[in-house]
Amino acid sequence: MTALPLNRRQLLGALGASGLLLAWHGLGLAASDSPRRLMVVLLRGGMDGLAAVPAYAEPGFAALRGALDTGAPGGEQTSLKLDGSFGLHPALRHCAAAYQAGELAVVHAVAPPYHGRSHFEAQDCLENGSDRPHASQDGWLNRSLSALPGSEGLAIASALPLMLRGPAPAETWSPSPLPEASGDLAQRVSRLYERDARLGPAFRRAADSQGLAMGRSEGRPRNRLPESIRQAASLMRGRDGLRLVMVEDGGWDTHARQGGAQGALAGKLGKLDEALATAKTALGPLWPQTVIVVATEFGRTVRVNGSGGTDHGTGGVMLLSGGAVRGGKVHADWPGLGPSALLDGRDLRPTTDSRAVFKGLLLAHLGLAESVLAERVFPNSRDIRPLEGLVHS
Amino acid sequence: MDAAVIARNRFGLGARPGELDRDQPPARDWLLEQVQAGLSPTPPNMATLPDSRAAAAKFEDWALARARERRAGKSGAEADAAEQFRKSFQQDLLAEIGARADQQVRTETPFLERLVLFWSNHFALSADKPQVTGLVGPFEREVIRPRLLxxxxxxxxxxxxxxxxxxxxxxxxxxxxxxxxxxxxxxxxxxxxxxxxxxxxxxxxxxxxxxxxxxxxxxxxxxxxxxxxxxxxxxxxxxxxxxxxxxxxxxxxxxxxxxxxxxxxxxxxxxxxxxxxxxxxxxxxxxxxxxxxxxxxxxxxxxxxxxxxxADxxxxxxxxxxxxxxxxxxxxxxxxxxxxxxxxxxxxxxxRKLKRPEEFLVSALRATGLPAPREGKAWVASLSLLGQAPMRPGSPAGWPDEASAWIGPDSLWKRMQIAEQISEKLPARTEPLALARAALGPWLQADTIEAMQRAESTAQAVAILLSSPEFQWR
Structure with missing residues (x-):
């Protein structure tokens, strides 16, 4: 990854000074003047919540989890202690420290209201913000934007995810595997765009964003999460009004050879941990104003399957990270893992609706009205009360 | 000439070299003739693709393999069998996308190909759902293409x-x-x-x-x-x-x-x-x-x-x-x-319409006379970058048809990067201005001509043409 100053210089070459002043102005923004921000990280595929946040004190937990178990806290390479009931996967080292520092909270046994175990439908439900898949053609994050006049949304993705689709202004940005435009092509092209009232401003902004976030991605797609979050953070810092940002990541569908303290999932969790640590550095002065919520479409089966993995389940985990988070707490109406407690005899039973978490954040962190949340952002959700105590007021 | 450039761009997939100049039927007649003649049955490049029965049978085999994998005590052969099937669905999908791209780039009835895209998006399916990964292509060939008219x-x-x-x-x-x-x-x-x-x-x-x-x-x-x-x-x-x-x-x-x-x-x-x-x-x-x-x-x-x-x-x-x-x-x-x-x-x-990613890419290849990539993979990579991965709109609503929903700074920038990538594939003897006039006719703007003339290389001149605002609109 090229260092920032080099890209600034490239940008100077590409644009001349006029666009540049605009682009860098935002960086000096004082934290106290700046409105609060929310970043949503969607892990597609279904993160194994009990691997990320093991309920190590549950009777028979190690037996249920078999080869996936990371052991009770206290040993070498074992789970990291959160409280007397829950731990974190050993790969989530930074998260454990953030929890101790009061900047990370966990919501456990949480799921969107759809419990049918299809990725496609569960993601749709989680993103459209209603009580079922396909009930809305736009997303709750976009409808939240509509309630925040003057704000814009951004997804680190090449196609706008459903969560951000809708009438409010939202756009995408993603690193390009293509080489940066060579020579002065961008400069030559940008002159042509000056005559185009629709595309001109967009093209200028593109050049600005390339400079802020840096164009070139490196590394394999599966390792991109820390990079995406860093880019999201730099765009948030650089642009006034950018309050809702979404980052997505794939590869969490661990049906086979999931691994325990080491292995495939440990690698993914390590990247997530690195990503959240990166966010704090990259957000800098905005950190105290920020909440990052990490969500996934469902948890996975409690028991290990025949392929050393887990299958599609229901209840899972959300992580809340950020300077504005009231951390050091696991929010869970814990259903237990006994045979009769499991949903259909196989899944962690969800006791919290993911909409309650999103509503709690939008209410207390971004100041959206409860009635707006219950009617517009999450239609017909009056019965789903916003979760309290998630952020510093 | 104005009507011809409108017909080729607004109703078609962009002009290929010579199409605007050639002694052709008037633009309206050219379109009406396509409606009259209809789509030729199965284009030869699609004839060997699996039909929906073959795809459904393969899915059933996969479901069976997966069930076996679940029952089996240890991971191993069964997991690999299921994985093989998954890969083979992806290969079928890529073959489908490659054949479709080839068809779009070479077609003599681009208005009808646009209608195929339109109706496939109206009755949108998404290959994201495993049960339909292998059926999305057959659906277009078996349902949409034969019933366009x-x-x-x-x-x-x-x-x-x-x-x-x-x-x-x-x-x-x-x-x-x-x-x-x-x-x-x-x-x-x-x-x-x-x-x-x-x-x-x-x-x-x-x-x-x-x-x-x-x-x-x-x-x-x-x-x-x-x-x-x-x-x-x-x-x-x-x-x-x-x-x-x-x-x-x-x-x-x-x-x-x-x-x-x-x-x-x-x-x-x-x-x-x-x-x-x-x-x-x-x-x-x-x-x-x-x-x-x-x-x-x-x-x-x-x-x-x-x-x-x-218009939107x-x-x-x-x-x-x-x-x-x-x-x-x-x-x-x-x-x-x-x-x-x-x-x-x-x-x-x-x-008043911005070309959708697929229209942009197809028209860029038609304008430069380049073939569609042999591998569907390259096509998927480019279109995914531009924000509309083929056959994966992710929603039964299909892709929105209002540009504000999908054209943003980032996708404009990527169009320029892809334009440059395409321009680098052209032979050195290429005459950029001739290509520009052949593609855009009277839509070509004076400042674009000037920028192309001042370009530092033939490739850069073509990249400017394909990036220019007038090449984005239709």
Whole structure:
């Protein structure tokens, strides 16, 4: 990854000074003047919540989890202690420290209201913000934007995810595997765009964003999460009004050879941990104003399957990270893992609706009205009360 | 010349070198002739692709392999077998996308290829859902391509009865609550109930019925109620596909649609105030025929067509004319296209539509005379970067047709990067200005010509052409 100053210089070459002043102005923004921000990280595929946040004190937990178990806290390479009931996967080292520092909270046994175990439908439900898949053609994050006049949304993705689709202004940005435009092509092209009232401003902004976030991605797609979050953070810092940002990541569908303290999932969790640590550095002065919520479409089966993995389940985990988070707490109406407690005899039973978490954040962190949340952002959700105590007021 | 450049860009997939100059029929006639002649049956490059029966059989094999994998104690051979199948679905999909790209780049009837894209997006499927990964391509070849110019009712029924749609929107798992299967499930279905420890709830699934009303016919404000959704769902219950666990039924049509009387909700139905007598699969077909005739459907389709070809906010007079022609012709699509071609609003000189990613990419290759990449993979990579991965809109609503929903700073920037990538593939002898004039005719702007003349290389000049604002609009 090229260092920032080099890209600034490239940008100077590409644009001349006029666009540049605009682009860098935002960086000096004082934290106290700046409105609060929310970043949503969607892990597609279904993160194994009990691997990320093991309920190590549950009777028979190690037996249920078999080869996936990371052991009770206290040993070498074992789970990291959160409280007397829950731990974190050993790969989530930074998260454990953030929890101790009061900047990370966990919501456990949480799921969107759809419990049918299809990725496609569960993601749709989680993103459209209603009580079922396909009930809305736009997303709750976009409808939240509509309630925040003057704000814009951004997804680190090449196609706008459903969560951000809708009438409010939202756009995408993603690193390009293509080489940066060579020579002065961008400069030559940008002159042509000056005559185009629709595309001109967009093209200028593109050049600005390339400079802020840096164009070139490196590394394999599966390792991109820390990079995406860093880019999201730099765009948030650089642009006034950018309050809702979404980052997505794939590869969490661990049906086979999931691994325990080491292995495939440990690698993914390590990247997530690195990503959240990166966010704090990259957000800098905005950190105290920020909440990052990490969500996934469902948890996975409690028991290990025949392929050393887990299958599609229901209840899972959300992580809340950020300077504005009231951390050091696991929010869970814990259903237990006994045979009769499991949903259909196989899944962690969800006791919290993911909409309650999103509503709690939008209410207390971004100041959206409860009635707006219950009617517009999450239609017909009056019965789903916003979760309290998630952020510093 | 103006009409020719409009015809090739707004109604087609961009001009290839020579097409604007050649002694050709007048632009309107060129389009009308395509409507008259229709799409040639299966293009040779698509003839070897698997049909929906082959794809469905492969999916069943995969489901079986996966079930075996679940039962097997240790991971290993079974997991690998299932993985092999998954890969093979992806390969089929890439082959499909590659053949389709090749067809778009080489076609002599680009207006019809645009209509294929339009209707595939109207009846959108998404390869994200594993059950339909292998069926998305066959759906387009078996449903859309043969019915581009017929009646909308026939297209509608064919689309809703295709296994891809029945699986995508879950009608394959919809059982009338009063049906024989729900009252007394056959043993195979009961075995499904114990599969995986999940209790199977046999019942009505409203998903397809809802999307038929909201997305395929009346439109979201088309005046239907939740009760109508349920009535339509009951009317089309029993429309399903054959699977390992559900054998029997009457095979109807060549693509794997199966009618199960035992899954159909008995009794009369009432949809939008009209009564439909108890009956077999004809009950649901009668409901769809009536929906196709409905004024709200005429309005909805007229608006979508006008928006797709002419402007994000299409002129009301144009929408009204298309709507009127739809109703007067009894929903004959060829008549509606003719009305579109003959409407003055469609020929406004100022382009008001931004090319969608696929249109941009195809037109860039046509303008430069380059072939589509041999591998579907490269095509998917480019289109994914531009924000619209082929055959994966991710939603039954398809891709939005208003540019504001998908053209942003980032995708403009990537168009420039892709333009440069394409320009580097051209032979050194290329004459950029000749290509520019051949592609854009009078739309080519003086400052673009000047920028191309000052470019530091032939490749850069072509990259400027393909990046220029006038190349983004149609």
């Amino acid at each position: 017929g009646s909308f009712a026939d297209l509608l029924i064919a689309a809703e009865q295709h296994p891809a749609m029945l699986r995508f929107l879950d009608n394959a798992n919809s059982f009338g609550p009063g049906s024989e299967f729900v009252r007394d499930p056959p043993r195979r279905l009961r075995r499904l109930a114990s599969n995986n420890g999940q209790p199977l709830k046999l019942g009505l699934n409203e998903n397809l019925a809802r999307e038929i009303l909201e997305l395929h016919t009346l439109g979201v404000n088309g005046g239907y109620t939740q009760a109508d959704v349920v009535e339509l769902a009951k009317g089309i219950s029993g429309w399903t596909v054959q699977t390992r666990l559900l054998r029997g039924g009457d095979a109807v049509g060549p693509h794997g649609f199966v009618w199960f009387a035992e899954a159909h909700e008995p009794g009369d139905r009432e949809l939008l105030g009209r009564r439909y007598e108890a009956g077999g699969r004809e009950q649901g077909e009668a409901m769809l025929r009536e929906l196709a005739r409905h004024p709200a459907t005429a309005r909805f389709l007229a608006t979508k067509l006008a928006r797709h070809f002419v 906010q299409p002129p009301a007079s144009l929408v009204a004319r298309l709507e009127q022609r739809y109703r007067a012709s009894g929903g004959e699509l060829g008549a509606v296209y003719r009305a579109l071609i003959e409407s003055p609003e469609a020929w406004q000189p100022e382009p």
